[in-house]
Amino acid sequence: MALLIHFRVIDFSNPSHRFKVETNANQLLMTGLVALHTDCNVVVVEGGPKQQRKFERLMLHRIKWHEGKRGTTSATAREDAPRGSSDSGCQLVWKGTVAQRAFDKVQFRACPTELFAREQFRKRDVEHYWDLAYSSAILESVNN
Template sequence: MLNRIKWDEDLYKDKDGNEHQNECELVWEGQTKQRNFGEMKFKLCPTEGFARDHFKQAGVEHYWDQAYSTAVLASSGQL
């Protein structure tokens, strides 16, 4: 995902209407004992809770928790 998607081509708007460049960060790398997802596909999640529930259905809500907490720390300047 870091190399195949042209992240800098699209802009998104935050809650205040300000435009920002998309970006992608690696938050975890490694191996697991089993596959938790079948076919990989794009899923639009309108809220954080909806996204966490999507990961919870696969039994890996900790992936969402780690990515979300990293994003919160990055936006506050603590990273």
């Protein structure tokens, strides 16, 4: 049994954000996949309960998702957005228990197309992780 936590990140262009996610996941001995796609960035990590709490806090509270590449906050960013909402830059999609781990280590994959991103998850028989995050991104873009 492993715990899984699944995020959708709006903008992963800041290299310091990628560094923080990768470093913390490796330090916490987590496994998972980060699919970097222009429309939808998906972070899926597996680990124990203490690891999940620390990683969730990192993603939803400690990383300032609206910071630009030089540490400045973008003018269009909503600073009053509640943490974990879609306006904050990172959204918790799903959190729960899985029977087995699907990943060996934390990997970052640049995905030029939606099909390539889905294929990365399909290789591990968990393409529904991509489908869930991508469908919520599409629904959110239609509502806005």
